[in-house]
Amino acid sequence: MVISELSNSCSAYAAKNIASLLIEKHFNYSTSELILFAEQEIKEDQIKHLKTDLNKIKEGIAPQYVIGYTWFYGLKLLVNNNVLIPRPETEELVDWIVSKHEQESNIDILDIGTGSGCIILGIKAGIQYAACTGVDVSTDALAIAQQNAKLNELIVHFEAFDILAYHPSKQSKLYDVIVSNPPYIPIQEKASMDKMVT
Numbered sequence: 001m002v003i004s005e006l007s008n009s010c011s012a013y014a015a016k017n018i019a020s021l022l023i024e025k026h027f028n029y030s031t032s033e034l035i036l037f038a039e040q041e042i043k044e045d046q047i048k049h050l051k052t053d054l055n056k057i058k059e060g061i062a063p064q065y066v067i068g069y070t071w072f073y074g075l076k077l078l079v080n081n082n083v084l085i086p087r088p089e090t091e092e093l094v095d096w097i098v099s100k101h102e103q104e105s106n107i108d109i110l111d112i113g114t115g116s117g118c119i120i121l122g123i124k125a126g127i128q129y130a131a132c133t134g135v136d137v138s139t140d141a142l143a144i145a146q147q148n149a150k151l152n153e154l155i156v157h158f159e160a161f162d163i164l165a166y167h168p169s170k171q172s173k174l175y176d177v178i179v180s181n182p183p184y185i186p187i188q189e190k191a192s193m194d195k196m197v198t
Contacts, residue, residue, distance in 0.1 A: 018063045025067050026050045073122035077148045082140035086118035090181055094119055097177060098126030105129045108173070112163050112180035113137075117145030117156065119179055124154045133175075135161035 010018070026046050056066045064070040064085045069078050072086040073094050079085055101107055107130045111120035114134030124132045134156055136142050142158050149156045 018057060021063055021067050022050060022053060025053070072116075072118045073125065075118075075121055075125060075148070075152045077116050077118055077121070078144055078151065079116055080144060082138060083116040083144050084183065086116060090119065091122070093179070093181060094122035094126070097123055097179060101130070101177065102127050104176075107131070107176045109133070109177040109179065110135065110175040112178065113182045114145050114158065115141050117148045117158070119181060120156050121145075121148055121152060121154050123179075124156050125152065132156045134158045135163065137162045 026049055053066045057063050062085055064079050065081060068080065069076055070085055071077070073091050077086065097109075101109075104127070107127065109120065109123055109127075109130050109132050111117075111123070111132070111134040114120055114136045115138075117134050120132045120134040124130060132155075134142075134145055135158070136145070137160070139160050142160055145156075145158050149158070
């Protein structure tokens with residue numbers, strides 16, 4: 001039902017991924033578990049909530065915002081419209097940093113524009129002994145990042161900070177790694193992009 005409903009608004013691959021997310025949210029099953037429990041009766045209210053979410057997605061709201069979370073680097077991360085949805089390609093950045101520094105026991109890492117906290121939390125998950133800090137100008141984004149740290153039982157320091165107003169001094173903390181992955185799509189390209197992306 002879900003895949004056929006989405007066939008006009010996205011690719012078959014995307015529709016299948018969205019269906020998996022919706023099934024996980026509404027029925028608490030993975031795709032493989034759904035096959036095992038295919039005969040189980042579905043409640044009417046579950047179908048109603050599923051259809052409500054499906055309609056929001058068909059209207060162009062990103063599935064991760066509708067569902068309220070996404071998966072990134074093996075971590076379940078809460079997302080809402082105060083943060084950008086982590087991109088799969090960003091996992092490559094996290095993996096590169098982790099592979100370069102995972103053997104180091106005393107390393108300070110700063111993530112600028114942390115948003116949901118995906119990058120710094122992924123790094124912390126991969127480099128257990130790293131001292132990790134995420135900064136963002138948005139306190140709403142930081143609230144989500146802090147929830148994600150708690151959800152994944154990771155200790156990361158988050159701070160409201162405008163990096164554009166930063167003036168280093170002799171007392172400024174030094175970091176071994178500084179990472180940032182800010183929005184990089186030019187505003188003039190927005191009109192030609194898929195609504196779910198923008």
